[in-house]
Amino acid sequence: MAIVTEEAGGRGYHAPDPEHEVLAQDILPTWKPDFEFAKNSRHMTPWVYGLGRFSDLFTPRQLLALATFSDLVAQARERVYQDALEAGLPDDPTPLAEGGRGARAYAEAVGVYLAMAVDRLADYHSALCSWHTGRDTIRNTFVCYLIWTLGM
Numbered sequence: 001m002a003i004v005t006e007e008a009g010g011r012g013y014h015a016p017d018p019e020h021e022v023l024a025q026d027i028l029p030t031w032k033p034d035f036e037f038a039k040n041s042r043h044m045t046p047w048v049y050g051l052g053r054f055s056d057l058f059t060p061r062q063l064l065a066l067a068t069f070s071d072l073v074a075q076a077r078e079r080v081y082q083d084a085l086e087a088g089l090p091d092d093p094t095p096l097a098e099g100g101r102g103a104r105a106y107a108e109a110v111g112v113y114l115a116m117a118v119d120r121l122a123d124y125h126s127a128l129c130s131w132h133t134g135r136d137t138i139r140n141t142f143v144c145y146l147i148w149t150l151g152m
Contacts, residue, residue, distance in 0.1 A: 029060050036054075058127055077114070
């Protein structure tokens with residue numbers, strides 16, 4: 001674990017204090033994807049390395065953050081719906097998937113975009129991410145799988 005700070009000359013990297021480590025270790029996620037990977041080598045193969053469950057891809061701190069952001073998507077969608085009604089969009093009950101154009105469909109569209117953002121968080125905030133030293137940033141979890149699949 002490292003603490004990254006923005007400093008005058010760029011980013012600074014600092015070892016955590018013992019207090020930081022204790023706080024990070026005491027975090028318990030409110031939810032986790034606790035189901036097994038399919039043991040099929042044509043798909044993701046973390047099980048080959050002893051990671052048998054989807055929840056093994058994330059630390060408890062990462063799982064808590066992902067669960068929190070996922071819960072916030074539903075709250076934001078409801079807030080967008082109320083704001084859209086106040087802005088004058090019609091209260092059409094037709095959902096986005098059925099061609100709706102009212103406040104409900106608008107809120108669902110925003111919810112889809114926010115859910116995609118949480119998906120990207122899952123890709124970039126797993127215990128398997130590595131550091132890209134040339135770009136001074138983190139690599140995403142599934143880059144190797146995508147490169148292999150797409151032939152890049």
